[in-house]
């Protein structure tokens with residue numbers, strides 16, 4: 001069977017990983033969380049004491065790492081990473097290393113290699129525009145900043161982690177700005193992407209909308 005590629009992009013907290021994971025499961029495709037790769041790289045650089053302002057050093061580290069993407073997480077050189085890559089510090093650092101063209105080229109290569117041999121649902125910021133420009137279905141997920149910050153707040157407090165809603169709004173605003181304004185491969189909606197505003201939609205509703213677009217495409221190719 002021909003590979004089927006689904007690209008899901010959008011800003012932080014839009015619901016990309018939550019819906020992409022479940023869409024992949026429902027369609028029997030591999031889920032690829034590219035944000036986890038930028039996060040895992042930032043985490044490893046922090047742990048190894050790599051200077052995060054030194055693009056060459058971070059790119060060298062990115063090249064030498066083995067990333068293993070699994071349905072519920074990522075491994076770096078075999079080590080499974082979970083909550084340690086979701087801290088505010090790692091989020092900020094991931095967003096900073098993601099502005100470096102040399103680093104992006106290396107991670108994009110690895111992402112394209114994964115999609116070269118199998119059908120995937122891949123989520124990130126530049127999947128529809130850059131990583132998989134020929135994806136069969138491209139979705140651009142958004143939601144208001146207030147709603148995205150509320151979602152993060154709920155996630156953290158549900159885990160018993162104290163959170164400050166205003167600080168979360170500020171952090172999301174800063175990361176949005178970084179992601180949208182970087183010179184190389186910024187976050188933007190691909191011309192042929194379908195815009196889905198999830199502000200007032202449940203996770204299940206969003207999943208159904210995306211599945212319907214995928215089925216239409218699959219049906220059209222039979």
Ligand code: CDP
Nearest residue numbers: 012013034035036038094095098124125126
């Ligand atoms: O989950 P959240 O949306 O907060 O972030 P993420 O998807 O885990 O991505 C973490 C950071 O990596 C983002 O702030 C982006 O700066 C960067 N990223 C990127 O530049 N390109 C991608 N394809 C995926 C993530």
Ligand code: CDP
Nearest residue numbers: 012013014015016017018151198201202203
């Ligand atoms: O990957 P991204 O940063 O875009 O978002 P996420 O990590 O999937 O987090 C989104 C959070 O908002 C999760 O806790 C979801 O349960 C919740 N949520 C959602 O994803 N989509 C909705 N339509 C409503 C809530």
